[in-house]
Amino acid sequence: PDQMRLDKKYAKVLFIRNYPSFLNDRLIKSLTDIGIELAITIHANPYDISESIKKINNAEAQVKMDMIKSQKGAARDGITGDLAVSGVAKAIADEATKWKDEVEDRDQKIFSGVFCVMVKADSEEELIDYTNRIQQAGRKHVVEFEEVYYHQEEALNTMLPIGKTYLNVKSRFMRDMTTTNIATQIPFTNTDLQSDSPNAIYYGQNQISNNIITLDRQRDLNTASGVILGSSGSGKSVFTKTSEVIPTILRYPDDRVIVVDPEDEYSDIGRAFDAQLITISPGSPTHLNLMDLPDEDSLAAEDADPVGQKASLIMGLFENILKEVTDEDFSIIDRVTRLCYERITDRTPTLSDWHDILLEQPEDVAQQLALKSESYTKGSQNIFAHETNVDLTHQVVIFNLKQLDGKLKPFALMVVQDYIWNQVVNNQGKLTTRIYFDEMQNQFLTDDQAQFFTNLYARVRKYGAIPTGITQNVETLLARTEGRKLLANSEFIVLLKQKKTDIRLLAETINLTDALIRYIEKPKAKGTGLIVAGQTTVPFENPIPKHTELFRLVATDAYRTVESQAK
Incomplete structure (x- = not known):
């Protein structure tokens, strides 16, 4: 009566039997926080507006007639005031007035709806545990979940995403709701990030x-x-x-x-x-040649001077590793870099070749620059002065x-970026x-x-x-x-x-x-x-x-x- 078997799984569907006077938008969040796989469905079938108002008016008229009869009977017995009308009748009258205001003044629709939750488990004991956890999550919001007794098959069909409420076989499963009641339970505010790309x-x-x-x-x-x-x-x-x-x-x-x-x-x-x-360190067997150039045919127009960009790179490197680099140094670096590629055409030049050409320059500033950079071109720090072997x-x-x-780390980072x-x-x-x-x-x-x-x-x-x-x-x-x-x-x-x-x-x-x-x-x-x-x-x-x-x-x-x- 209260569960079913799906293949080798035990399963059941629960529905909300009792709602609070106001249902907030955290119920579904509390259910998903349980940490078990659930199927949640909300069915809402709108009444015709004129039928809704007619239904509310009939309910209001009926309860007012009952209240008048109660007042007349109470007057004969000498009872007056609030004691003359039952609390139930007064509550129904207030509810009818509220629903009428919702429909006429706030443009709400009236729905016949049901809120169902389906859960599966590997054993009956696990199913009982899951059921208790669902009911406990509901009680946080003054919501009572109940098994769909003797109608689990209709409940299963109701869970299917085909838009048909098979559970309307009995009115006790259904509940009248307004647009707002329904909207608070639809998690439109939740944002998901899911791509439809096959390579996501x-x-x-x-x-x-x-x-x-x-x-x-x-x-x-x-x-x-x-x-x-x-x-x-x-x-x-x-x-x-x-x-x-x-x-x-x-x-x-x-x-x-x-x-x-x-x-x-x-x-x-x-x-x-x-x-x-590629391990970059002094004495490493893997080498990168700082003087390698990109394929000129692939360069955009604004990047069409790779030798000039290489000269700028070497300037930047020396700025990081030397205490001072002057404008004269920059001019020498630019000249030597261009000479290096002009003279050595049968292979890619190295930083060692660049240093040799630097030593040939007649200016004193070139000799000073050669001395200051020697450790990185010919000496123990010459990690980028070899031909690429990777x-x-x-x-x-x-x-x-x-x-x-x-100083070697920022130096190496710039070379790697190049x-x-x-x-x-x-x-x-x-x-x-x-x-x-x-x-x-x-x-x-x-x-x-x-x-x-x-x-x-x-x-x-x-x-x-x-x-x-x-x-x-x-x-x-x-x-x-x-x-x-x-x-x-x-x-x-x-x-x-x-x-x-x-x-x-x-x-x-x-x-x-x-x-x-x-x-x-x-x-x-x-x-x-x-x-x-x-x-x-x-x-x-x-x-x-x-x-x-x-x-x-x-x-x-x-x-x-x-x-x-x-x-």
């Missing part, structure tokens, strides 16, 4: 609706570039690997994936996916910069280059770095690449105009747990309501927060089971330590 990536579940979140950044957004922001320990690294880097490698096998890895957090992924791992056309390329420190620019230009029209800049705050330590990086970020977008910046130091990013501009121009933003001071700064650039802020100020778990995609913002979660190979692959040492301490 799964980003987890919506914390409110529990629906999946999918997005194809390249197709669904006007600007595919993005940032991932989260304070230390927020689960930023795990999110980036499980929701971006690994899915991107698997979903887009024809595209290029490049990771700039300052802290050696992606090497495990690189080995698992046969990536080209496969830069590999699907996945990871730059490991962990062993660098001091390499990325060359690859983006060469790949234009052939494939999409997807670039991940971890520890992005390192790019904003000086004005020159910030300007160089943001220029690159904007230029690669023009060539069809998709850059993504990852950082825990939001304050460093937003402290500079370039950082704020980069964030404002990104349509894809992931926000994990943030410090209050950072939330204040973010709210000035991103439209965050108080209701959304709570998901990043006090998130429900590590690795949860908000995804902003264009005009849509949704709270997400994507837990990775600890016993899986995926978790072992992506968890950082610090993350594993926290988990083991928790155990």
Whole structure:
């Protein structure tokens, strides 16, 4: 009488038997928070307006006649005032007046409706537990859920999305409702993020609706570039690997994936996916030639002077590593760079060749510059003065910069960015280059770095690449105009747990309501927060089971330590 079997499952349908005087819009939220799979359906069939008014008028007339009879009988017995009319009759009269006002003055419709919930379980005991949890969720809102006794088959058919209420076989299942009563139970205010692209990536579940979140950044957004922001320990690294880097490698096998890895957090992924791992440090066997140029045929008109841009790069590098670079130095650098490419045509020149030509220049300033730069061209810091010996056309390329420190790190970052620019230009029209800049705050330590990086970020977008910046130091990013501009121009933003001071700064650039802020100020778990995609913002979660190979692959040492301490 109160349940059914569907294949090997036990199932039942419950309906709302008793409603409160006012039903708020949190009932469905409370039901979905239970954490079990439910099917919820609301049927509402409108009465004809004239029939509604006629029905209300009849009910009002009938109750008034009953009240008059009661008053006459009470008067004969010497009873007057409120005692002459029963409380039930008075309540019905008030209700009729209220419904009449709703229809005539507030343009409400009257519906015959029913609110049903269906649940399935693996055993009868589990079904009883689920039923109790549904009823408990209803009681929070003064709602009584009851089994549909002896009509479970009609109830099952009512749950089907075919728009027919089979449960209207008995009036006790149905309830008269107004438009407002119905509207408060339809979760129109809930926003979901689901792409219809066959190449969309799964980003987890919506914390409110529990629906999946999918997005194809390249197709669904006007600007595919993005940032991932989260304070230390927020689960930023795990999110980036499980929701971006690994899915991107698997979903887009024809595209290029490049990771700039300052802290050696992606090497495990690189080995698992046969990536080209490039360790940049003194004495490393893997080399990048700073003097490599992009394919000139692929350059846009405004970028058609690659040698001049290479000279600008070398100027910027020397500004970072030398105490002072004068205007005379800049002139010498520009001249020597052009001479280098003019003289050496049978192969790509190196920084060592560049130094040799520098020594040939007659000016004293050239000799001084040669002496100051010798450590980086011929000496122990000559990490970019060798011919390239790695496969830069590999699907996945990871730059490991962990062993660098001091002046070499910003120097290396700029060279790596130059390499990325060359690859983006060469790949234009052939494939999409997807670039991940971890520890992005390192790019904003000086004005020159910030300007160089943001220029690159904007230029690669023009060539069809998709850059993504990852950082825990939001304050460093937003402290500079370039950082704020980069964030404002990104349509894809992931926000994990943030410090209050950072939330204040973010709210000035991103439209965050108080209701959304709570998901990043006090998130429900590590690795949860908000995804902003264009005009849509949704709270997400994507837990990775600890016993899986995926978790072992992506968890950082610090993350594993926290988990083991928790155990």
